[in-house]
Amino acid sequence: MLAVLRTREDAYGMAVRREIEGVIGREVTIGAVYATLDRLEAKGLVESERSAAAGEVSRRVFVVTQRGARALAASRAMRERLWRGVDLGRLLPKSSG
Amino acid sequence: MPPQRTGRASPPDRPQLPRLPAALLGAALPRVEREEVLDDLAREHRARSESDGPFAARRWVWRQALASLPVLVRRGWWRGWSGFETPSERLQPGEAMFESLAIDVKFALRRLRRRRTYTALIVLTLALGVAGTAAVYGIARRLLFEPLPVRAEDEVVAFWFDGAWSETKFLAVRPVMDDRFRSVAAVRLSDATLRIGDGPARLLKGFSGSAELFDVLGVRPVLGTGFRPGDDRVGAEPVVVLSHSLWRELGGRPSVVGERLEISGQKRTVIGVMSEGFWFPDPGIRVWLCEDLDPENDSGNYGLIGRMRPGMRIEAMGPQLRAISRALDERFDFLEEWDLSKDPVLTPLRERLLGKVKPAVLALLVAMAVILLVACVNVAALMLGQLDTRGTEMAMRSALGAGRKRLLQQLAVESLVIGVLAGIAGAVLASIGFPILIRALPLGALADVARPDWALFAAAMAVALVASTLIALAPGTAVAQGNLQGTLARSRTGGIGGRGGSLEHGLVVGQVALVLLLTSGAALLIRSVDNRRAIDPGVDAAGVAVVDLQLPQTIERTRIPQLIRELVSAAGALPGVESAAATQRLPLRGSSDNWGIRLESRPDLPETSTAFRVVSPEYFDTMRIRLKRGRRLLDTDRDSNVTEGVVVINEALAKKYFAGRDPLGQRIAFTSRRWDRVVGVVDDVAESSLDPEPVPARYMVFEQVPWLLTGQTLVLRVRPGVDPVAILAAARRAIQAVAPAVAISEQTTMEGVLTQAIGPAVQVRSLLALLAGLALLLGAIGIYGVVSHFVARRKRDWSIRMVLGMRPARVVGQIVGRGGALIGAGLVLGLVAFVASARLLASFLYGVGTADPLALAGAAAVLVGAGLVAASVPARRASRVDPAVVLRES
Numbered sequence: 001m002l003a004v005l006r007t008r009e010d011a012y013g014m015a016v017r018r019e020i021e022g023v024i025g026r027e028v029t030i031g032a033v034y035a036t037l038d039r040l041e042a043k044g045l046v047e048s049e050r051s052a053a054a055g056e057v058s059r060r061v062f063v064v065t066q067r068g069a070r071a072l073a074a075s076r077a078m079r080e081r082l083w084r085g086v087d088l089g090r091l092l093p094k095s096s097g
Numbered sequence: 098m099p100p101q102r103t104g105r106a107s108p109p110d111r112p113q114l115p116r117l118p119a120a121l122l123g124a125a126l127p128r129v130e131r132e133e134v135l136d137d138l139a140r141e142h143r144a145r146s147e148s149d150g151p152f153a154a155r156r157w158v159w160r161q162a163l164a165s166l167p168v169l170v171r172r173g174w175w176r177g178w179s180g181f182e183t184p185s186e187r188l189q190p191g192e193a194m195f196e197s198l199a200i201d202v203k204f205a206l207r208r209l210r211r212r213r214t215y216t217a218l219i220v221l222t223l224a225l226g227v228a229g230t231a232a233v234y235g236i237a238r239r240l241l242f243e244p245l246p247v248r249a250e251d252e253v254v255a256f257w258f259d260g261a262w263s264e265t266k267f268l269a270v271r272p273v274m275d276d277r278f279r280s281v282a283a284v285r286l287s288d289a290t291l292r293i294g295d296g297p298a299r300l301l302k303g304f305s306g307s308a309e310l311f312d313v314l315g316v317r318p319v320l321g322t323g324f325r326p327g328d329d330r331v332g333a334e335p336v337v338v339l340s341h342s343l344w345r346e347l348g349g350r351p352s353v354v355g356e357r358l359e360i361s362g363q364k365r366t367v368i369g370v371m372s373e374g375f376w377f378p379d380p381g382i383r384v385w386l387c388e389d390l391d392p393e394n395d396s397g398n399y400g401l402i403g404r405m406r407p408g409m410r411i412e413a414m415g416p417q418l419r420a421i422s423r424a425l426d427e428r429f430d431f432l433e434e435w436d437l438s439k440d441p442v443l444t445p446l447r448e449r450l451l452g453k454v455k456p457a458v459l460a461l462l463v464a465m466a467v468i469l470l471v472a473c474v475n476v477a478a479l480m481l482g483q484l485d486t487r488g489t490e491m492a493m494r495s496a497l498g499a500g501r502k503r504l505l506q507q508l509a510v511e512s513l514v515i516g517v518l519a520g521i522a523g524a525v526l527a528s529i530g531f532p533i534l535i536r537a538l539p540l541g542a543l544a545d546v547a548r549p550d551w552a553l554f555a556a557a558m559a560v561a562l563v564a565s566t567l568i569a570l571a572p573g574t575a576v577a578q579g580n581l582q583g584t585l586a587r588s589r590t591g592g593i594g595g596r597g598g599s600l601e602h603g604l605v606v607g608q609v610a611l612v613l614l615l616t617s618g619a620a621l622l623i624r625s626v627d628n629r630r631a632i633d634p635g636v637d638a639a640g641v642a643v644v645d646l647q648l649p650q651t652i653e654r655t656r657i658p659q660l661i662r663e664l665v666s667a668a669g670a671l672p673g674v675e676s677a678a679a680t681q682r683l684p685l686r687g688s689s690d691n692w693g694i695r696l697e698s699r700p701d702l703p704e705t706s707t708a709f710r711v712v713s714p715e716y717f718d719t720m721r722i723r724l725k726r727g728r729r730l731l732d733t734d735r736d737s738n739v740t741e742g743v744v745v746i747n748e749a750l751a752k753k754y755f756a757g758r759d760p761l762g763q764r765i766a767f768t769s770r771r772w773d774r775v776v777g778v779v780d781d782v783a784e785s786s787l788d789p790e791p792v793p794a795r796y797m798v799f800e801q802v803p804w805l806l807t808g809q810t811l812v813l814r815v816r817p818g819v820d821p822v823a824i825l826a827a828a829r830r831a832i833q834a835v836a837p838a839v840a841i842s843e844q845t846t847m848e849g850v851l852t853q854a855i856g857p858a859v860q861v862r863s864l865l866a867l868l869a870g871l872a873l874l875l876g877a878i879g880i881y882g883v884v885s886h887f888v889a890r891r892k893r894d895w896s897i898r899m900v901l902g903m904r905p906a907r908v909v910g911q912i913v914g915r916g917g918a919l920i921g922a923g924l925v926l927g928l929v930a931f932v933a934s935a936r937l938l939a940s941f942l943y944g945v946g947t948a949d950p951l952a953l954a955g956a957a958a959v960l961v962g963a964g965l966v967a968a969s970v971p972a973r974r975a976s977r978v979d980p981a982v983v984l985r986e987s
Contacts, residue, residue, distance in 0.1 A: 013130075014137030027157075030134060031125070031165020035172040041183055048185045057136045060185050 609923020
């Protein structure tokens with residue numbers, strides 16, 4: 001979902017795939033992206049529609065729904081709460097920060 | 098409907114993607130996404146080939162395609178199953194791979210769930226047919242078709258007169274045979290006891306032979322060696338070869354070779370261990386013993402097996418056999434009925450080992466094939482019954498725009514689902530049913546060889562699936578041929594003037610014929626078992642426990658009577674036991690223990706023999722053998738130092754040797770050494786087998802017989818109300834307390850011995866009766882299915898007639914009559930088939946011919962009854978419908 005948001009307007013399958021690959025630095029397959037986006041759409045967290053720019057191939061473009069945004073915010077808040085009071089400083093003295 | 102592209106042409110600068118990965122990905126994507134993904138992939142492929150080179154770019158495309166494929170297939174399945182459809186692609190045709198499949202599976206499951214009876218019948222029918230075939234073929238393959246665990250089994254033969262060769266005779270003709278065969282061994286079954294330390298002796302099934310045994314079989318032990326020449330000389334070191342399973346039980350140490358074990362009271366050196374999976378002559382054998390052959394011992398109970406010289410055939414062995422026969426004739430004088438030199442003949446080893454079980458297995462194989470056929474006919478009839486409703490459904494879907502491929506796919510998927518369900522049910526049935534089947538067959542120790550055949554299970558399942566799919570496709574092809582209007586119109590009018598159903602009728606006729614085959618076979622066997630049962634064995638078998646003992650081989654023969662007396666009194670003292678006795682040979686256990694007889698009053702009598710039974714005095718009371726004249730054997734007769742023994746004879750002996758004279762007080766003998774006086778005459782007992790013709794027999798007490806064997810049997814009559822089986826455990830403990838060196842070889846009841854004596858017919862009968870019942874059930878299902886389909890098709894027809902004044906009873910009559918006509922035709926066909934194939938059963942029959950009218954009539958009556966009941970259910974339903982409702986519906 002974050003990758004869909006980061007890709008902004010042009011969030012079609014291959015673009016999302018490239019975005020994820022760029023961030024995590026590992027190869028991601030197109031099949032996995034489509035399957036995941038399908039599931040997210042079935043849950044109502046993203047939605048898609050067909051874009052049809054002239055002369056271009058029609059693409060299924062994804063946007064995050066309000067529900068999706070809420071879910072993202074909730075998950076971030078949850079993570080932050082979990083991180084509170086965790087100090088990795090002693091375990092990772094050199095790369096802290 | 099022609100495939101529809103998304104409308105836009107590919108951009109002209111689209112670079113060439115490697116074709117195969119593109120096709121793979123394309124197939125796994127819904128049509129509407131295909132162009133987008135392939136286009137994106139192509140762009141990135143081009144970019145990568147510019148930056149990283151074409152080879153790396155190609156590899157990247159391959160990686161993408163291969164890694165995406167499973168995910169996309171799973172997605173397709175998930176979409177079909179969950180019904181998810183993104184709004185951006187709604188109403189776009191061309192599902193992805195597996196998406197339509199998932200939809201069809203879901204639909205098929207829903208449809209089958211709604212038609213529970215149909216599904217249950219069809220799944221069960223298929224499962225029974227396939228599981229039964231796999232199980233039966235598993236038995237047949239191992240016993241009839243697979244090679245024996247012997248090298249070049251075609252060269253190995255069994256000699257004539259099994260069990261009649263003595264050590265003297267074998268040794269006398271050994272040189273003659275060695276010239277004419279590669280090697281010949283004297284062999285016999287001999288149970289042995291194994292005693293480790295001071296523990297109780299345990300019984301091992303054993304097989305003993307002369308030194309040539311393993312040469313004849315052409316096998317070598319995995320550890321150590323087989324018997325070596327000279328191992329069978331008197332005074333040679335006693336040796337034993339262990340089975341793989343026994344070797345493992347004893348610790349599985351290779352060093353066991355060379356150790357000495359106490360077997361049958363004698364120290365024997367282990368010289369070899371056979372390989373796993375080797376068996377001979379049956380899988381129950383645990384030890385192979387090399388016997389010392391005594392040229393003086395002429396009390397023979399050996400059989401001979403031999404290996405012919407390479408290239409020799411049984412049919413060409415005539416001259417060799419005549420030479421052996423001549424050699425025997427020159428050296429020995431034979432009793433008429435034990436003349437070894439007469440009619441020499443060789444039997445293939447397979448015939449000797451498996452010949453007895455062959456008819457039973459073959460009969461079963463045929464019966465099972467019939468069941469499978471009946472099951473297939475049933476499945477076909479059930480599926481055909483669905484045709485009309487299916488035709489309507491297909492036409493409707495086709496009218497709504499379903500493509501031909503999708504319609505056929507749905508039908509195929511449905512039969513696949515049925516197949517999978519039947520496969521699961523069948524696998525469960527086969528694994529539960531196989532051990533039961535094995536126990537129900539008269540296989541004896543050979544049962545251990547048989548395994549269910551899962552390869553065949555899979556093959557049978559596949560065949561059944563393909564067949565049922567083809568049948569399922571029938572309504573689809575009708576639709577595909579395009580007459581939608583006709584199909585729809587016909588289904589609306591309920592089928593008047595529609596298909597005549599002659600295929601279905603043909604199926605029922607065939608089915609009835611097949612079922613009659615099995616029920617007649619079962620009826621014949623039931624009759625012959627009844628005939629056997631009707632024979633009076635002369636003993637009261639109810640309430641008698643039987644314990645077979647193996648005394649240590651090394652026991653002094655003069656000690657045996659005393660030991661037996663102790664065992665009998667210990668067994669008689671057990672709670673619940675009324676009386677106990679011992680005998681050297683139980684009735685109904687075959688015709689050995691025949692001893693020569695001489696009569697004082699008829700010195701001119703040619704040499705002959707009769708059954709000879711050594712018993713304890715309590716024997717007649719315990720077995721309830723009726724005394725006819727004189728007295729029974731008494732405790733006071735137990736004196737070995739007598740100049741004249743006492744003997745009790747049976748009526749058959751009295752009639753044969755003392756016709757017209759009083760046998761009491763006469764003197765007879767088995768040797769020239771001493772005369773024994775006849776003191777009583779008892780009723781005839783079926784001493785050797787259940788035969789209406791009694792055999793002459795005589796009885797003496799242990800103390801007065803000089804040659805006793807180490808195999809003895811205790812019989813225990815229990816008090817009324819006590820189960821003889823319940824006594825066996827206590828009897829075992831009592832025996833072990835009295836004599837730990839005595840092993841118990843078998844525990845059973847006299848009823849069990851009686852059943853055994855009735856022979857394989859009993860077991861084959863139960864099995865065939867079971868299969869016939871199954872076939873009858875399947876047949877009734879088939880008749881029910883076809884008649885109710887016929888009724889459903891003609892519902893409107895009947896309704897109109899009823900409106901015009903036909904009475905419901907006549908409706909029932911006509912429908913049942915129609916069913917009856919089919920059954921009648923099937924019966925005629927079945928009778929012809931039965932008469933042609935009844936030879937298979939001939940070896941099990943007793944007192945009935947293969948064309949016994951009573952049995953055939955009974956079988957036919959049962960079949961007609963079941964068929965008419967099956968037909969009357971839908972008929973009554975038809976007679977009860979309200980014509981107004983039917984006519985309004987249509």
